[in-house]
Amino acid sequence: MDERSLLLLGILMVQSQHGYQINEFIEKNLGRVTDMKKSTAYATLDRLCEAGDVYMHAEQEGNRPFRKVYSITQRGTTHFFELLRFNLAKADKMNFSSDIGMMFLDHLPYEEFFPLLNERLVKLHKQIELFESTPPHGYGLGVDLAMEHHLVHLKADYHWLASVISRLQATQAK
Amino acid sequence: MDERSLLLLGILMVQSQHGYQINEFIEKNLGRVTDMKKSTAYATLDRLCEAGDVYMHAEQEGNRPFRKVYSITQRGTTHFFELLRFNLAKADKMNFSSDIGMMFLDHLPYEEFFPLLNERLVKLHKQIELFESTPPHGYGLGVDLAMEHHLVHLKADYHWLASVISRLQATQAK
DNA sequence: TTTTGAATAGTCAAGGTTGACTATTTGGAT
DNA sequence: ATCCAAATAGTCAACCTTGACTATTCAAAA
Structure with missing residues (x-):
């Protein structure tokens, strides 16, 4: 779904983040805006990586378990603006x-x-x-x-x- | 998803119908209420059959291609009322x-x-x-x-x- | 200092959803 | 008669979503 991508790219536009951080932010602040679950976020990030919109590298701080750090690429930035423009001009489907x-x-x-x-x-x-x-x-x-x-x-x-x-x-x- | 089942059971509460008929009704009249696609309806009907909420039998009129006719069972009726009560008491999640x-x-x-x-x-x-x-x-x-x-x-x-x-x-x- | 519960970090099989496709029949225009 | 578009009827592989699960680390109480 395009909104998932827009959301994740938008979050990464602010700064590179690791998976847990992204999901924590969504859970704690964005419950009103999206119902995307943790696993979906990881899966979507994987797809964005394959598409070249996002770059992932593993990181390890001290002896904490390794973390996947995601950064948006140039291509991802372009894609973000495309999705954003489309989304802003779109009227919601709204079915309850x-x-x-x-x-x-x-x-x-x-x-x-x-x-x-x-x-x-x-x-x-x-x-x-x-x-x-x-x-x-x-x-x-x-x-x-x-x-x-x-x-x-x-x-x-x-x-x-x-x-x-x-x-x-x-x-x-x- | 439970709403899919509720919708299909509700439609079958009125009368037994074949797949095409059900989907036509949804497409032409219910576009405002649901975004369920044809294939999803068939898949959901299959699941309802397996669960024993719906009974399917093939029918052939003249030399038209065969049709799957779906009817709601006693068990399905009970399930329908359960889902209906739950749905009526529920507040929508609403994310846009x-x-x-x-x-x-x-x-x-x-x-x-x-x-x-x-x-x-x-x-x-x-x-x-x-x-x-x-x-x-x-x-x-x-x-x-x-x-x-x-x-x-x-x-x-x-x-x-x-x-x-x-x-x-x-x-x-x- | 050991237990324990929360926080950290992510994986995966199972199930749900759909776009694209197949195939036949009917009705009307040519 | 013939052709074409629309209506009829449904299938399926590919993709999307998620609940349940694994595993480690930290902090604080017992």
Whole structure:
């Protein structure tokens, strides 16, 4: 997937890093932006190496286990800008896995789906609270915008679901 | 993936169908809800067969090529309701591939990213127009809600991006 | 000083996903 | 009659993703 490559190349644009470092950064800071797992990152880095976008060399500090250090090449830099331009001009596909359940709402009676949707609403609320209690990272304008973007969608989702629930409730009461 | 199964089981809850029919329905009506491809649908149906959630039998009408007809079993029905309940109570993960580009916005000068973001804005606008010019399907409450949900996010995205662009423009003008 | 749990670092088999492909039939234009 | 495009129906090798696993080092408690 192209986004995986863009993400990894972008991280390496800042500085060369070893695998663990890259994955730690993704896990701790980028959970909102990507769901890429550690193994996928390693596999993607391997592919980027083969393509010549990234250069890998092993390093050993003291008697710590060896580490794979990845650096972006000139070719990789060019590729990064290509992917970046494409990504910035692209409109997201946006399909929500929860819509699949929504589509079959009619298969359950009100008494069943009402508490389920409320459970979903509570989870969304928690995500928003968590988000708003997290201080901005300070990694730059772009990162802040990406976070803001995420929050916008969380809130849109929350308000929509709240409205759905109250409309369904009204229909039921009739 | 569980959503794939939920979707296919849900479709088969209405009536037994052959593979082509299922895929046609997904392609023509469900492009907004899922990105599952034909081959994935066949593979998933195979797995559902092995699991005993679905029963497949070959059928031949006239001298048309044979068709695989899939029906949901009792076990599949139970599984469908399990997956449905879980899905309805679940909050979406929501990660937007376009956020990855956003994060690296700082790597491009204003003159470069400004037209790219505008291009994205135009694409979003077209998607919204297309959406609003499409009449409701009439497949039931749930389907209508899923469509509404999609539109909510499209609009949220559009307004956010418009706001980003005008803010960036203001910063630039300073 | 020994145990133990977290951090460090990465591997791989198993499973999921899809682009490209095969093949036949039908309907309409030529 | 004949040709061509679209519709019908599905297959498969190649590629992508990940859960579960291995193995070492460090820090701190017991």
